[in-house]
Amino acid sequence: MPSISTKGINMPESPIRKLVPYAENAKKKGIEVFHLNIGQPDIKTPDVALEAIKNNTIEVLAYGRSEGSEKYRQKLANYYVQHKINITANEIVVTTGGSEALLFAMGSICDPGDEIIIPEPFYANYNGFSTASGVQIVPVISKIEDNFALPSISDFEKLITSKTKAILICNPGNPTGYLYSKEEIEKLAEIVKKHDLFLIADEVYREFIYDDDAKHQSVLHNFGLEENAIIIDSVSKRYSMCGARIGCLISKNKEVLNTALKFAQARLCPPTLALIASEAALETPQSYFDEVTVEYKSRRDVLISELSSIEGVKVASPKGAFYCVVELPVDNADKFAQWLLEDFNLNSQTVMVAPAAGFYSSKGFGTKQIRIAYVLKKEDLISSVKILKSAISEYNKI
Amino acid sequence: MPSISTKGINMPESPIRKLVPYAENAKKKGIEVFHLNIGQPDIKTPDVALEAIKNNTIEVLAYGRSEGSEKYRQKLANYYVQHKINITANEIVVTTGGSEALLFAMGSICDPGDEIIIPEPFYANYNGFSTASGVQIVPVISKIEDNFALPSISDFEKLITSKTKAILICNPGNPTGYLYSKEEIEKLAEIVKKHDLFLIADEVYREFIYDDDAKHQSVLHNFGLEENAIIIDSVSKRYSMCGARIGCLISKNKEVLNTALKFAQARLCPPTLALIASEAALETPQSYFDEVTVEYKSRRDVLISELSSIEGVKVASPKGAFYCVVELPVDNADKFAQWLLEDFNLNSQTVMVAPAAGFYSSKGFGTKQIRIAYVLKKEDLISSVKILKSAISEYNKI
Numbered sequence: 001m002p003s004i005s006t007k008g009i010n011m012p013e014s015p016i017r018k019l020v021p022y023a024e025n026a027k028k029k030g031i032e033v034f035h036l037n038i039g040q041p042d043i044k045t046p047d048v049a050l051e052a053i054k055n056n057t058i059e060v061l062a063y064g065r066s067e068g069s070e071k072y073r074q075k076l077a078n079y080y081v082q083h084k085i086n087i088t089a090n091e092i093v094v095t096t097g098g099s100e101a102l103l104f105a106m107g108s109i110c111d112p113g114d115e116i117i118i119p120e121p122f123y124a125n126y127n128g129f130s131t132a133s134g135v136q137i138v139p140v141i142s143k144i145e146d147n148f149a150l151p152s153i154s155d156f157e158k159l160i161t162s163k164t165k166a167i168l169i170c171n172p173g174n175p176t177g178y179l180y181s182k183e184e185i186e187k188l189a190e191i192v193k194k195h196d197l198f199l200i201a202d203e204v205y206r207e208f209i210y211d212d213d214a215k216h217q218s219v220l221h222n223f224g225l226e227e228n229a230i231i232i233d234s235v236s237k238r239y240s241m242c243g244a245r246i247g248c249l250i251s252k253n254k255e256v257l258n259t260a261l262k263f264a265q266a267r268l269c270p271p272t273l274a275l276i277a278s279e280a281a282l283e284t285p286q287s288y289f290d291e292v293t294v295e296y297k298s299r300r301d302v303l304i305s306e307l308s309s310i311e312g313v314k315v316a317s318p319k320g321a322f323y324c325v326v327e328l329p330v331d332n333a334d335k336f337a338q339w340l341l342e343d344f345n346l347n348s349q350t351v352m353v354a355p356a357a358g359f360y361s362s363k364g365f366g367t368k369q370i371r372i373a374y375v376l377k378k379e380d381l382i383s384s385v386k387i388l389k390s391a392i393s394e395y396n397k398i
Numbered sequence: 399m400p401s402i403s404t405k406g407i408n409m410p411e412s413p414i415r416k417l418v419p420y421a422e423n424a425k426k427k428g429i430e431v432f433h434l435n436i437g438q439p440d441i442k443t444p445d446v447a448l449e450a451i452k453n454n455t456i457e458v459l460a461y462g463r464s465e466g467s468e469k470y471r472q473k474l475a476n477y478y479v480q481h482k483i484n485i486t487a488n489e490i491v492v493t494t495g496g497s498e499a500l501l502f503a504m505g506s507i508c509d510p511g512d513e514i515i516i517p518e519p520f521y522a523n524y525n526g527f528s529t530a531s532g533v534q535i536v537p538v539i540s541k542i543e544d545n546f547a548l549p550s551i552s553d554f555e556k557l558i559t560s561k562t563k564a565i566l567i568c569n570p571g572n573p574t575g576y577l578y579s580k581e582e583i584e585k586l587a588e589i590v591k592k593h594d595l596f597l598i599a600d601e602v603y604r605e606f607i608y609d610d611d612a613k614h615q616s617v618l619h620n621f622g623l624e625e626n627a628i629i630i631d632s633v634s635k636r637y638s639m640c641g642a643r644i645g646c647l648i649s650k651n652k653e654v655l656n657t658a659l660k661f662a663q664a665r666l667c668p669p670t671l672a673l674i675a676s677e678a679a680l681e682t683p684q685s686y687f688d689e690v691t692v693e694y695k696s697r698r699d700v701l702i703s704e705l706s707s708i709e710g711v712k713v714a715s716p717k718g719a720f721y722c723v724v725e726l727p728v729d730n731a732d733k734f735a736q737w738l739l740e741d742f743n744l745n746s747q748t749v750m751v752a753p754a755a756g757f758y759s760s761k762g763f764g765t766k767q768i769r770i771a772y773v774l775k776k777e778d779l780i781s782s783v784k785i786l787k788s789a790i791s792e793y794n795k796i
Contacts, residue, residue: 001625004506004507004653004657005507007508007510008505008660011505013660044458045459054452055452056452061642063640096669108403108406109401112532125665196399196400240459243461243670244670245669253399255401259402263526265411266523267523268640271642271643273671274670274671
């Protein structure tokens with residue numbers, strides 16, 4: 001029998017996949033499962049996007065341009081300019097989700113064995129994209145005690161080798177909810193310019209910021225990173241259009257952009273129907289975002305306050321995105337997450353959480369932590385934390 | 399300035415991209431350009447697919463399953479069973495176009511430096527996917543004089559090394575239009591089983607076959623290739639839905655399928671709206687395909703007969719897909735293609751063709767050849783060949 005590749009063997013499984021059968025079994029037994037494990041918002045997609053799809057007049061669903069239509073990129077550039085990110089349509093390559101933008105970025109700047117430094121914990125799929133691209137992730141630990149703030153410059157510099165090609169951040173962070181300050185981005189700018197590295201910033205949660213004094217700092221604001229910065233973006237969270245699969249890669253570095261474009265040409269074009277929805281979504285009224293922000297802020301506040309009331313629970317205070325990392329007083333979060341689905345219920349309800357070990361690439365880290373996505377309505381979040389509280393107490397009696 | 403990767407430098411440009419500005423200039427001068435250069439059919443997408451999009455009732459455009467919805471894979475499996483390809487829903491991973499299926503296949507079976515043997519000329523983007531995956535393409539020459547039939551077993555065996563992981567065919571072929579016979583697939587089956595290789599078959603043109611005595615041979619028909627075969631498929635051509643970006647990878651080899659699934663999980667899911675269209679497209683009435691086949695057959699017949707009437711032109715006789723490779727009596731097809739757009743017109747009309755060198759990976763091959771896609775209506779094809787004829791004569795006088 002012909003054999004699969006080492007790369008294929010090394011591709012990580014989704015960190016929650018092994019829990020899915022347990023969740024299905026629980027449901028079969030009549031238990032209601034609150035899904036705190038995935039970043040799929042329950043927020044309605046803007047009408048303007050849904051209507052554009054219904055009203056499309058396509059007769060031949062044809063290939064579009066590899067880099068995305070000029071019209072869409074033009075409108076998209078306007079959106080960025082409104083966010084003080086001064087780019088033009090020609091500095092954007094439209095991709096099939098932020099996922100593909102990350103693959104194009106890694107492929108454009110890294111050869112097999114090259115290294116990218118990423119503050120840990122990080123979005124689990126970075127492991128998959130780096131394995132697929134033959135890139136080595138070098139984690140730099142950020143700590144729950146520091147609220148997952150940026151590690152020190154010296155922590156980064158200790159890890160930089162001749163193989164290092166980039167630092168990758170997610171801002172605001174999945175899974176941490178951490179929002180980097182201006183000073184922190186300045187620190188990163190200093191490091192990447194000094195060592196001639198790229199700074200890849202996954203900014204898909206740009207709008208999801210909940211405190212009045214907090215402001216998103218894009219790597220293409222005034223940090224002098226024109227040659228170094230690569231922004232990864234996506235419509236998935238902004239417009240609750242995760243299934244559209246439209247994102248983009250942005251760079252003012254022409255070599256990077258032209259290289260990413262060659263990757264884009266090989267796969268022909270991003271999905272045409274989703275592009276129609278994404279273009280229309282740019283007309284979403286501000287009131288939509290205002291409502292969404294108020295909703296997530298109140299979800300965050302109630303979640304953090306409820307979690308903090310459980311003895312022995314350590315919780316970071318997220319400033320953005322819609323995740324938080326929680327350290328539980330249990331021996332092993334993986335085992336606990338499975339037990340929640342397999343052996344526990346409170347009045348026929350239980351919760352599914354994402355064990356945080358999958359968000360670390362260092363072995364043995366995050367084993368007592370979970371990631372909670374606050375994508376459910378407040379009542380359900382309150383019920384979920386009640387279940388967690390009761391479960392922890394019960395679990396520790398076993 | 400940080401530098402891009404060697405991989406990025408090696409990524410091929412689209413073979414027609416450099417011609418695009420010349421085509422745009424010609425149009426600006428008021429010249430009508432017949433596009434024989436791309437495989438974008440003018441055929442209408444089936445109503446049933448377009449209507450499903452218009453009638454969708456989605457409120458949250460959410461992530462779907464990484465492998466595609468169970469419902470779609472179930473219906474898709476039925477389609478294959480009707481084509482005597484006996485697979486189940488669980489042997490399919492739905493992908494973002496055939497493009498992504500090729501990337502997943504290469505990633506699942508090849509490590510950097512591994513080799514895949516491909517009969518040449520081949521679909522130009524195989525170069526891009528292999529570069530992106532770090533895979534080495536080893537071409538085996540098929541000849542226009544033989545109508546691009548399968549090279550001999552010994553031609554293949556000469557190229558097999560310890561690095562060889564697969565043979566990749568496109569059947570019917572882009573750009574050749576060649577349709578492999580049962581005996582040829584049997585030959586391939588013998589080679590891959592003897593040398594423990596995978597046989598990847600890009601079968602996206604399965605339905606596009608024009609002769610009564612011709613029949614498509616899938617690698618998952620009765621060739622005993624359950625462990626070796628990987629099928630790449632797509633809705634793009636079948637339903638004239640190139641912009642949907644829905645394809646799939648099929649394998650009865652569980653290791654391959656589970657590995658491909660891990661690549662699929664990293665990028666979350668295929669585009670949800672396009673999946674709705676693709677599922678509905680499976681209900682397309684047979685009359686649609688009958689009409690399409692009649693149309694393409696008559697286009698092919700008129701094109702080949704007109705081309706054959708030009709002195710010095712060698713044309714392979716395509717049995718399927720909607721391309722043919724034509725050898726022209728010119729010094730260099732690349733130069734000629736540019737000249738057609740830049741310096742020539744016949745009554746304010748000209749043609750854009752794809753120079754065939756981009757479909758070879760061996761240097762210096764196909765330099766006098768072009769690929770013609772017969773995706774235009776008959777009158778336009780007749781006009782196009784008239785223009786070509788006149789242009790060749792004019793060009794050779796310079």
